[in-house]
Amino acid sequence: MTEKALLFNPDQISKARSEPLWLEEARKGAYEVFRAVPWPSKKTEAWRYSAGRLKAVPFDLPLEEPRGQSYGREALPEWVQSRISSADFSAFLVFKGADLVYAEVPEELTEKGLRFLSLHQALKAYPELVEAHLYKAIPARQKGDANDKLPALNAAIWNHGVFVYVPDGLQLEAPIGVLREIEAGVLSVGRTLVVLGENARLSYVEEHYSPDLERPSVNLAMTELILGAGASLVHANVQSWGDNVHHLYRQRALLARDASLKDLTVNLGASFARSEVGSELAGPGADSEMLGIYFADGDQHLDHYTLQHHVAPHARSDVYYKGVAKDRGNIIYQGLIQLEPAAQKTDAYQTNRNLLLSREARAESVPQLEIAANDVRCSHGSSIAPIDSEQRFYLQSRGISRLAAENLLVAAFLEDVLGRIRLENLARYLAGAIEQKVGLEV
């Protein structure tokens, strides 16, 4: 695609919403970076398996704009109804396109200090809170190489999003959630900012769903997770877009002293998905567990990149990503453990396992270590294997059909990841969604 097609005007986005000046400046700066840096290519290490796919992403679609829609609870899409009836969210927001169409945030939680609203609402209601944290985990003005192209574009032109703030000491047990459906034929650019104060505690689930689309759409989304000292966040991002959606996602968590993150990234949908999930362990005692589940069928291409960036000493991080591919599906994992010189006494682990259900399915797995400290414990492991035909025969020999046997083996393969999620309802829902992907009628 030509750069010409991408002549957005970040000024207009800011002006149209009467955004504060600092944001207008940040957008401009980001847009300069976007214009200056090249697109990721095959030579961009982190993009080596997906540069071709990226080239085919139609970024020149019209920007998805808010249309001021809002729904009653009964009018919410069916999938939303079904999810909220089983997910046990104590509060949730529903987005259709760029519009926040429905919000259910009990007053009791607001009184305790929870802020849970759209990012633009937050800019009006809590401008200092937003200013203090936005672009802190994913800066608007990056140092500037091809890897910064998409984050810069997002920082410049995002026009919808979510803001979550949990003040110091507030500990919420029940999860809160955002459910979003994309429209057809648009470039959707959203941003999520989650801020936890000292010793705050939260479970936050993002779910993305659409039916198969007749016209392609692009979802370019960034999520910043900012954890204060001793804060504890369980976060899940579940991507179940339909066919014809291109999903480009970056997430960065900033962990202060003794903060703890349990993250889950799920990629089940979209024609092409690229998820970059990183944690920066900025304070000693911080702990980041990053789980991933992905499953490609048909011609899906699902690419994952994780970053464990240890800045402070005595921190721990653990990546555990598992992928399944059938048909002609393509699954990719690359990960980097990066230890700065000060990051002594680090524990960092990285595991990626892949299961292939057909001959045509493909997987790549590239774990990497980059270590500048010496007194550390690091390990990584990866594997790619077809389904075990002897196990399948064993199960089939008891009367279980080939499909059901594969289903059992896939569920068994993913069992330990699902078991590590602290969100039981979500784990159950995902188990069902994965069964459907294997092909068993449920």
Added chain:
Amino acid sequence: MAKSLEIQDLWVSHDGKMILKGVNLSLPLGEVHALMGPNGAGKSTLGKVIAGDQAYTVERGRVLLNGEDITGLEPDERARKGLFLAFQYPLEVPGVSIANFLRLALKERLGRDVPVTEFYARLQEGLKTLEWDEEVLGRYLNEGFSGGEKKRNEILQLLVLRPQVAILDETDSGLDIDALKVVARGVNSMRGPEFSALVITHYQRLLNYIVPDVVHVMMDGRVVKTGGPELALELEARGYDWLKEEVAHAGGS
């Protein structure tokens, strides 16, 4: 008498190497036959091919179950028709609990939903026969099981699924005498006019507890001799060499 299982001139290869070279064997309904033979004779291969293992290629011949040619069927279709193979080396399947697995298998075997109460009644009965603690049901299928536990688990599956024809491949190996008696009791509890079994073993020991109606001996991919229970005693006493010679002579003449 009705032949519940019949093998006709079965030739089977693996990776281009012929393993079974014209096996003929028939197992009438209601009978228990033993299948003996030296290591590498092809006993397990025969069992797995009867069960439908697609790792092997059937070059020639047929497998009939109750008169129906099942040679081309998927393993699960055969199982639903009443066939069961207790594996010589049961697979470990981490992440799949025995209870979930057996419940699904029983549903397939019966072709209908199985109420929890009915399922547990069968399980309890099987566990009792095998003197086994219920605790095992929550464990993953064979994961970390000792050799003996794996064999016991095969028989538990046999007791829950109640097949019509069972092939037991060295279910006795690795069992101490007490465990052997327990397992034999399990198999004997299935015996009756509607059940037949092919018991693969190297040892007379098992046949003291599961007394066979007929003994077959396999060597180099063929059934070379068929006789009564006394044949097993003779093999126990004399080994296989005399039989090898006999076969060689018969082949030469």
